[in-house]
Amino acid sequence: MIVFLVPDVSPIQLQHLLELLQKHGLHGFQTEFDGRTVVLTTEIRSGYCANTPELQAALSDIPGIEKVVRVAEPYPLVARAAREERSRVQVGSLSLGNGTFGIIAGPCTVETEGQTLLTALAVKKAGANALRGGAFKPRSSPYAFQGLKEQGLKILAKAREETGLAIVTEAMSPEEVPLVAEYADVIQIGTRNAQNYRLLQAVGKIRKPVLLKRGFGCSLEEFLMSAEYILAGGNQQVILCERGIRTFESFTRFTLPLAVVPELRTKTHLPILVDPSHATGNGDFVIPMSAAATAVGADGLLIEVHPEPNAALCDGRQSLTFDEFEKLVRTCERIFPIAREEFSG
Amino acid sequence: MIVFLVPDVSPIQLQHLLELLQKHGLHGFQTEFDGRTVVLTTEIRSGYCANTPELQAALSDIPGIEKVVRVAEPYPLVARAAREERSRVQVGSLSLGNGTFGIIAGPCTVETEGQTLLTALAVKKAGANALRGGAFKPRSSPYAFQGLKEQGLKILAKAREETGLAIVTEAMSPEEVPLVAEYADVIQIGTRNAQNYRLLQAVGKIRKPVLLKRGFGCSLEEFLMSAEYILAGGNQQVILCERGIRTFESFTRFTLPLAVVPELRTKTHLPILVDPSHATGNGDFVIPMSAAATAVGADGLLIEVHPEPNAALCDGRQSLTFDEFEKLVRTCERIFPIAREEFSG
Amino acid sequence: MIVFLVPDVSPIQLQHLLELLQKHGLHGFQTEFDGRTVVLTTEIRSGYCANTPELQAALSDIPGIEKVVRVAEPYPLVARAAREERSRVQVGSLSLGNGTFGIIAGPCTVETEGQTLLTALAVKKAGANALRGGAFKPRSSPYAFQGLKEQGLKILAKAREETGLAIVTEAMSPEEVPLVAEYADVIQIGTRNAQNYRLLQAVGKIRKPVLLKRGFGCSLEEFLMSAEYILAGGNQQVILCERGIRTFESFTRFTLPLAVVPELRTKTHLPILVDPSHATGNGDFVIPMSAAATAVGADGLLIEVHPEPNAALCDGRQSLTFDEFEKLVRTCERIFPIAREEFSG
Amino acid sequence: MIVFLVPDVSPIQLQHLLELLQKHGLHGFQTEFDGRTVVLTTEIRSGYCANTPELQAALSDIPGIEKVVRVAEPYPLVARAAREERSRVQVGSLSLGNGTFGIIAGPCTVETEGQTLLTALAVKKAGANALRGGAFKPRSSPYAFQGLKEQGLKILAKAREETGLAIVTEAMSPEEVPLVAEYADVIQIGTRNAQNYRLLQAVGKIRKPVLLKRGFGCSLEEFLMSAEYILAGGNQQVILCERGIRTFESFTRFTLPLAVVPELRTKTHLPILVDPSHATGNGDFVIPMSAAATAVGADGLLIEVHPEPNAALCDGRQSLTFDEFEKLVRTCERIFPIAREEFSG
Secondary structure, three states, rough: EEEEEEOOOHHHHHHHHHHHHHHHHHHEEEEEEOOOOEEEEEOOOOOOOOHHHHHHHHHHHOOOOOEEEEOOOOOOOEHHHHHOOOOEEEEEEEEEEEOEEEEEEEEEOOHHHHHHHHHHHHHHOOOOOEEOEEOOOOOOOOOOOOOOOHHHHHHHHHHHHOOOEEEEEEOOOHHHHHHHHOOEEEEEEEHHHOHHHHHHHHHHHOOOOOEEEEEOOOOHHHOOOOOOOOHOOOOOOEEEOOEOOOOOOOOOEOEEEOOOOHHOOOOOOOOEEEEEHHHHHOOHHHHHHHHHHHOOOOOOEEEEEEEOOOHOOOHHHHHOOHHHHHHHHHHHHHHHHHHHHOOOO | OOEEEOOOOOHHHHHHHHHHHHHEEEEEEEEEEOOOOEEEEEEEEOOOOOOOOHHHHHHHHOOOOEEEOOOOOOOOOEEEOOOEEEEEEEEOOOEEEEEEEEEEEEEOEEHHHHHHHHHHHHHHHOOOOOOEEEOOOOOOOOOOOOOOHHHHHHHHHHHHHHHOOOOEEOOOOOOHHHHHHHHHOOOEEEEHHHOOOOHHHHHHOOOOOOEEEOOOOOOOOHHHHHHHHHHHOOOEEEEEOOOOOOOOOOOOOOOOOHHHHHHOOOOOOOEEEEHHHHHOOOOOHHHHHHHHHHHHHHOEEEEEEOOOHOOOOHHHHHOOOOOHHHHHHHHHHHHHHHHHHHOOO | OOEEEEOOOOOHHHHHHHHHHOOOOEEEEEEEEEOOOOEEEOOOOOOOOOHHHHHHHHHHHOOEEEEEEOOOOOOOOEEHHHHOOOOOEEEEOOEOOEEEEEEEEEEEEEOHHHHHHHHHHHHHHHOOOEOOEOOOOOOOOOOOOOOOOOOHHHHHHHHHHOOOEEEEEOOOHHHHHHHHHOOOOOEEEOOOOOOHHHHHHHHHHOOOEEEEEOOOOOHHHHHHHHHHHHHHHOOEEEEEEEEOOOOOOOOOOOOOOOOHHHHHHEOOOEEEEEOHHHHHHHHHHHHHHHHHHHHOEEEEEEEEEEHHHHHHOOHHHHHHHHHHHHEEEEEHHHHHHHHHHHHHH | OEEEOOOOOOOOHHHHHHHHHHHEEEEEEEEEEEEEEEEEEOOOOOOOOOOOHHHHHHHHOOOOEEEEEEEOOOOOOHEEEEEEEOOOEEOEEEEEEEEEEEEEEEOOOOHHHHHHHHHHHHHHHHHHOOEEEEEEOOOOOOOOOOOOHHHHHHHHHHHHHHHHEEEEEEEOOOOHHHHHHHOOOEEEEEEHHOOOOHHHHHHHHHOOOOEEOOOOOOHHHHHHHHHHHHHOOOOOOEEEEEHHHOOOOOOOOOOOOHHHHHHHHEEEEOOEEEEEEHHHHOOHHHHHHHHHHHHHOOOOOEEEEOOHHOOOOOOHHHHOHHHHHHHHHHHHHHHHHHHHHHHHO
């Protein structure tokens, strides 16, 4: 259960509650959620939330409680039941979730100022709502180009100044989080760090939106548990991003399981983004799969765009040209209202 | 290479061609395609089509040849290059492919005449173009209900009479093909028989459309090779149906890899159907995944509909009610024109 | 439940039992098992065996019943509980299961009499217990060499005459079963036909051992259900063969999940064979994986051997030379006693 | 190419080499390997090692070079060609690789001093070569028990004192590495951190052996690239650990693809460990799968053992009792000599 405390809960009331839980053999995990102090009734070993009628009864007389929400899932704050409304993440030019649709676009890697500004202007003109670009790049080879690091962050900040677009970029370790948070509007956690719990804890402590990618080998439950790590730290602005899973299918780099979108709508209140660029690894599939992701009810898209895909330092084959991106936006803008009408509510 | 012979090719010309191929160490596989006799230049062991410049040169002087089409794929007749236009399968009320969109709907299993007619009328009214229903049912348990067999076929025929809808139903073995073909407009080959080569050969010999489902463990190339078995027999009316693959994802029964649709558009001229009912195994996902399949460029949908899903003899959980199916058709009708405009051509 | 009837059960007793089941809303599925007539108490739609206490009580007074065995699994005759002892399949030179270990070896395809006899003599000398070789070949391409068919069966019969080795070869459709059964000692059902139910029914009607391969996309339960189709027909001599599944792993053709062996030992009484040749698709892995399969408790191995692997008509890359096969046998003969001691009983 | 420099290479010689590579458009990546300074000839963007004949020729005259080793793989230091002999990791009681076999056993989690010492004594007596136990635990739930942290490390150190067993325990982030390295003999990198590149870089800088688990969704190449990150930092003592991958198979938690062992033997000189406890998630499979892993040629095993598996704080179902572990050791000790004889060399 999520126990929401009253705004003016006293330290003694809180202590009383925690002691009561202890008597029931439970740990009261305390954090902030929706402007309230909340206490989760967790089982000590497994971390599951206790929801028994006995506990419910025991809590009914305790002073300082505003309301108690029962959740069956092992990710209480992320669960659909935790909030009445679906969440919307709003930062600068980007608004995403609960009826608004956002497109985040840009190059895989920040290579130069020119390439980045050119792309930022082009995707803005086409209708993108935020700029993505990697400054710290997780590369499978230790000898491959690892990104421009802080210099890349500065270029991104300049692109924001020029275009007004919110900036989305990745942090790869707890120590990088403060630096990246200084420049970025949204901090991305990549698929390879989807279960890097120390990193998740680190972004749970800041108060900026986090774009969390699904691990390509992770189950949906593991994905939501990773999001729970961030919310447990008190950071409620999380965007979930499906980017494809590993299967035997080999004509695409990964397989994009779009049923994840309606499934997540029933399991969580968090907004759901789809990344067809990494999911397929092939620009030829990005427009049709973006159309499909929009039609299935996604709250937004993450798209790789590059001025010259064939000359990109990284992942060029999956990047769109400016013209292709414009076509993508035009198509998705036509499909989104149909999807919203049919599936929302 | 596919060697298209002139309409009035003489037996001697044909013999000459076959002997020439033999001299090159090749087998000339002879069949009918697009109203012509064609000869495939196959390597004897592997079956791959030879495409060498030497062979090309050798064929240039042979009389009786209309044109020679080079194909790199191991499925020459199915390959995109085999035909200039994309294929369209047309039978009775159903037209599917090359710009037309078809919806085939109905119960998993023909249970009674009443249930079947009721469903046929409802799906027709909602906008379906053909009726599906199983008379011969491949069940994983030998003790489970195996279908009404010929009685089921008769009920389907009656439903066609009443509604004008074309009938799609499954055959499970070579011996069943003639009986099923007597009643059905389209013969379905199920996912478990996707590599039942004797069955594929049997439906290759008839001249009725075949709806071929992808094996849930098969690669795309294996899928297209299975289709090639049917075309090699001279039956060119094949509809490919993606119905989901086995992956580690467990919240759906299978995983629907929608990038298959744009991939197949580049690999083959055959029309592409998507079956979201079996792919997800859950009616809650069928409308959004149908919208996605339409947006990604599918030529049609295969949908399970039942008057009372919870009372169905088989696979009820994945069936839609009549109202849900109507909503599905309405949604897809709005998305299809957008998809056609963007992706066709 | 499996209801075993007394040897001299009368038709009237049987009829009485079936009527009683009908009153309970059940179908009494009648077949032969372990020298008895047995009746399975199946639920009509799903085919699941009913095991309720009420049914148990109702059966207690019925004359003509020898014993009643409760099985929880949907594959009652295949389930471990159906028999007290593990099964052993014995035919000619081959004995496999319940403490005996058998190696079936030979070429993928019967190409010529010379190649087949040469291989048969070599594998016999090395210690093989049976000869495998394909006469009807399921090839993914319709244009590839499809096997020598009956001529191949005759060559195999000649090899049996010369070496005394039992013959294992495949049938691909119900119509082929009688012909193959005429020549073969064990009829193989290939992975692509693992859910070809009409074929399973056809081999259920004969009284020769069947080697059933797991479908490469099938779950273990589906595999056991396919075996149940054969036993339901009265044919109890089934050998289960694990041959690898499709996963994202790409350095081998399939992935060999050896934990299947101990799992099957608890789920079924049937003997368990492992085919490392098809599982890996690479001769370099066949000896170590055979050693592993023996160590994990398999009852036998199915191994591809060819006089000149590089010249094989089919699947040469995964075949062993005679010398390699001899090394394989020598290794497995040393490991098997250790495995039997540790895991049997 | 790996350019091995002479022991007394001068700074000027080194500078000359790096400038030469730059002229070829390459980056000379400098590190320590096998007691030498080595320079890798890496392509700047992709990180691939250049191996062209031109480069070879250009290097032939350069002073200060001891030898040049060509490697085709993108993981030059990890590749089999980098060393003449297979590697052996030796630390305290543990020796593993190149003909020696090591068993690392212990509880998933260090719970109490008593539980840990009891287990350490028992596994030592049974024949284990090192003790494993988690002090920092990566748990999927943020609310689950996260390990005793430094207190756990102290308990492990005490167990080493009492038994002489080397200690293997996990670090989860770069910041934890120094603390863990202070207590541990081998630092484990878990499956969820298999592509946490900052962590890999951190353990690349220390000079203690690292046990690197394969990511459950990672390809073999990605696994070896992760190991390359560690060797690139100058730490050459890496043990690779296969612990199962995600597939559609659901009767085990993961699928253990044992062909990985012979494949890794050809691809890398590093020792190969197998973890059947996490791979199967079920103690019933651990003995047979350990026997199989030994037979297939693994250099060692990682086994979970607990005094009372059912009372374990974490992953109890997959732990062995002391008696079971003793049986495991006895079995593997009999199989290992057979495997070494057949597959080594």
